[in-house]
Amino acid sequence: MTKPWSNLPHWLPLPATGFIPAVVQEADSGAVLMLVDLNREALERLAHTGRLHYYHPRQRKVVAKGEASGHFQEVVEVRLNCRGDQLLLRVRPFGGTCELGYLSCFFRRLTPEGWETADPKVFDPEAVYPEIAFSH
């Protein structure tokens, strides 16, 4: 069966920068999980595996989401914006998204006193990321 993401590189000319930003959203709950950049390699690996890959700014290379944590994300729908230069990837996540232990990287909320943590932790980052925990 042809998956909806298997022909993504064919149908998506990249912007001149070589990167396209992608909002990653949990398909079932609608929660916004993170905002990442994809390049040609990330698009091709996503198309080949059906799992989210993106350019990791700290590691400066394309990574599979979950390659360190096991918290991979299956891409169930790919959407494109009106100008054709941004993606919305609707995913089914296995485990949390944020390396700090949260479901979403957007776990802080603005209050009159500043930023507060608004979400509960869903995993222990020291257990899941022993090599990189708290190195950033």
Place this chain on the structure above:
Amino acid sequence: MTKPWSNLPHWLPLPATGFIPAVVQEADSGAVLMLVDLNREALERLAHTGRLHYYHPRQRKVVAKGEASGHFQEVVEVRLNCRGDQLLLRVRPFGGTCELGYLSCFFRRLTPEGWETADPKVFDPEAVYPEIAFSH
């Protein structure tokens, strides 16, 4: 009463580029509406009015969402990512978001045959944007 967004410029140092990307999400439904960039002027105008302002790439200036269409968006929650360099703005939209007539700019979905329009139009862009309709 102090609104949760009224002190946003104070609590948000901008990245060196002067711009911070912001995912705009409908607070009630969870729909991702658009992905925009905010600069200092946009943050200050958001903080002053409680309505979404952003840097419009085609107009090359900060605009109030809805200043041409009347489709403004009230910001009800401001979230920040783990690295402190991306925003998630949860809004209550009045009317559609996309200048092409859709609730969300991400109205196209990838199929094996390419991109298809997946959402219904919620307004007539020729009626709402008479000066700019179909100029882009």
